[in-house]
Amino acid sequence: QVQLVESGGGLVEDGGSLRLSCAASGRTYTSESMGWFRQAPGKGREFVAAITWIGGRTYYADSVEGRFTISRDRTKDTVYLQMNSLKPEDTAVYYCAASRRVRATAEFDYDYWGQGTQVTVSS
Numbered sequence: 001q002v003q004l005v006e007s008g009g010g011l012v013e014d015g016g017s018l019r020l021s022c023a024a025s026g027r028t029y030t031s032e033s034m035g036w037f038r039q040a041p042g043k044g045r046e047f048v049a050a051i052t053w054i055g056g057r058t059y060y061a062d063s064v065e066g067r068f069t070i071s072r073d074r075t076k077d078t079v080y081l082q083m084n085s086l087k088p089e090d091t092a093v094y095y096c097a098a099s100r101r102v103r104a105t106a107e108f109d110y111d112y113w114g115q116g117t118q119v120t121v122s123s
């Protein structure tokens with residue numbers, strides 16, 4: 001089992017920035033990748049970004065490419081999502097997830113999920 005705890009969400013104005021953190025614990029050695037997903041009200045969960053623990057290879061959704069940056073600190077088993085130039089359409093609950101797969105960009109690629117953290121961008 002892998003436990004994931006997100007933090008760093010909140011309310012920010014249009015154009016602002018936030019940094020989300022995801023602390024992993026438990027059998028973290030079983031995961032190859034970490035990802036961020038989000039779910040806006042009335043919509044399905046969508047992929048945002050992912051990173052491999054080894055090598056730090058990154059993947060992004062087109063909607064956040066160039067604005068969001070995913071990174072990881074292997075010494076702390078923590079993954080970050082730096083979100084810049086935020087827009088109202090980025091408003092959602094953001095979830096951290098862990099995958100046993102190296103390239104993991106779909107919801108079904110992931111085995112463990114955090115509880116989520118709310119991000120609200122006001123216009």
